[in-house]
Amino acid sequence: MKIDLSKLSRRQWLGVALAVAGSGALPVRAFADDDDGDSRGGTSGILALAPDGPSARVVVVGGGMAGATAAKYLRLWGGAGVAVTLVEPTPAYTSNIMSNLVLNGRMTVDQLRYTHDELAVRYGVTLRTAAVSGIDAVNRMVTLDDGSTLSYDRLVVAPGVEFMPAYGLTAADYESRTPHAWQAGPQTALLKQQIDGMRDGETFVMTIPLSPYRCPPGPYERACLVADTLRSTGRGNCKVIVLDENAGIQAEAHNFTRAFQSIHVRADGSPIIDYRPGVTGIMIDPVTRVVTYDNGAVTLNAAVVNPIPPHRAGGIGSGSLDENDDGGWFARTGLNNSGIEAVSPNFGRWALVDVRSYESTAVPGVHVIGDASSCGLPKAGHVGNQEAKICADAIVRLLGGGQPDPAPVANSACYSPITGSTASWLTAVYQFDPASSRMRVAANGGSIVGAGAVEAGGISTRNYNQMFTWFNALMGDTFA
Template sequence: MVMSATALGTLAVPSLSFGQNRSAKPKVVIIGGGAGGASAAHELLRAAGDTLNITLIDRESQYTTCFYSNLYLGGFRDFDSITHNWDALSEMGVNKVTGSATGIDREAKTVSMEDGSSIAYDRLIVSPGIDLIYDSVPGYSEEAAETAPHAWKAGPQTQLLKEKLDALQDGDQIVMVPPPNPYRCPPGPYERVSMMAHVLKEKGFTNSRIIILDPKPSFSKQVLFTDGWQAEYPGMVEWIGPEIHGGVAMVDVEAGTVETDFDTFQGALLNIVPAQKAGAIATEAGLADDSGFCPIDAESMRSTMDENIFVLGDATIAGDMPKSAFSANSQAKVCANAVRADLTDTRKFPAKYSNTCWSLIQTDNGVKVGAQYSPVDGKITSTADFVSQQDETAEIRKATYEESIAWYDAITQDMFAT
């Protein structure tokens, strides 16, 4: 259902629809149970206790993290270790609804479900992640992804990519096409290349190569990755930017080819990651702008399209913040603070955000990049940043990797209350 509502001119907090029934708990509905949505549910429980009626909607009964799925690909984690559920949140009082939300009626303030039911809200938090624009890569499609997996939405696609990687023989070539900006997890494609190279090296495949046909002229942590590839996988990884290949003209997944203006590249494994946009339910509800992503108020993560709705994570236009799990978790805490203040008439604290993205290049060779952020002139703006250095010792790189593992445990505990 596509909904109409007057665009938000100022971010004044609206009056509450439950005001005539003082005994009723305000209703918070959350669409999407990932790093944004699950974190928001848990934070609301901690901040507001049982004063709110919290419903979390996700189509799945289990959640596989896209973050750290590269480590599964590289053999550093098993699949069970990146798979979680919302049972602990349910035991704490969150109403977990397993099913697909199909529409948002912004005037009636309801979410419609695939089974025909609807769920009313006083505040709605939308954290739908990304949708893939398959035809942004000529010749690619959702059907083609069953042969040339993207694995940019975790679960069966992740397992399919690993099966295809593990089935390669020495001399087989991998061709990756990363996505254009903006996209989920900026360093992700290049950590994935590192993990693929790790698997090939561990098998002693001296004749296999990985070709990266990038639509971007540069990428996150580029010097760290290229230095790492040269040191750990000499001659195995080749990055080709758009000024050389001239653009992808056609992918033929059956033939295993990627045609560019420069040459046609053959791969026994094609890993194609297309362009991205906000999850469909957000765009269909009119929460996105022409960019395909959702503008938000930097002070609260409140949608600039609807004062009763907040948007989190990869679906947002979040200023300087990258699209990452750490970012979504940080945004969820700012959002929960604002929702609690809206619905319980309590103090709202100033917004502060942070992010760190870790990447593994080879065993115990971890690197990171990150920043602190604050609202400045209506935009989430970086106020301090850091990045791993090229000349770091092996001990520092190992400590960075161990830090990343500790963070994964911490964020998943924060998301799922485990």
């Protein structure tokens, strides 16, 4: 099918992005707002934006997968009159997606870095290198950690996640001894170093928190890659023990079960991965690397421990991992109203939003996208990119005096490397469910009753190669 991108409306563009994303052919080259079919996109790299749209100030908090996409598409679809400021503390974003491939040496952390320069140069997004430390939702103003303030007409909040107190570990433990590496960066490099240092016969223990957590297939993918790395480097007598707090594998159950039982096996057929679901009461000694669970009934001696702690929207706590944390900027704004995903004893974990606009149901004028929101979609980078487009479209409509799309559709696509040369994938289309006011998986034909995500029919090298096309297209659509 040949599509003339210059003739598409915003709504049609969302549909095309959904359709081609699964095929790994998401167009990277962006184009200007075009509800009347007249493309204003340039070819030189600097876009001429529509001069006749609404005038407004939008501040976007967080330049990760969701925030960077929102900033770009607010400019593209809003036009020159929508001034967008992106507030992000780090000069370059490190992608979590593909970061498990650092562990087997296929990629480096440096290769996963993306700056926001293109958003400024090509789309005219104003960049502020700072962290938001407070939101005054009444006077529509945010405070930055350098003491300055920014006024907004609409605020988009996309801070990702922060990690919660668990397993008796401190923030310093994760940074120096028992890395979670669930936020790609120095901990990813540390975990790789620890895996590289394992001797044949030693044990790797990882933990998986209760859902919802970021990237449902990610932990199982990691277990596969660690097992593959150990076996392919002459350490096939090692064990990879996976302690899952969930009752079973949370995504791609068929392919991961196959991988655990028949791909990652020793010459005698015995499995390297020992998957243990429904585990409770995990405690970890970061010095001795002794792991206990089921209230001390089971003890494991590990050479490397990789605990993925439960997480919640970024900024709910003060970042201390202290049980008595009295709340950070996200919680002080009242955004953590959580809805049905609240399981934290101290705070609601996520922001409940109206999924037609991603506007918080608790705080008017503030939209929450990406992992921080609670909306029925999985917490994933591809999904954050989709949520950002629905949100940007809704904001542009609202600024122009209109209403958000009453029936948004979103797609989720994800590739999971299983070995150093093969992968599986998972995809689903979600639609707005008026009965629950959340996004639900849609089956072919539009029914949402009983529909589920679809996983690859097999694990293959073809999937592995397509994974890089998908990844590059997604990152190009987000940051360039």
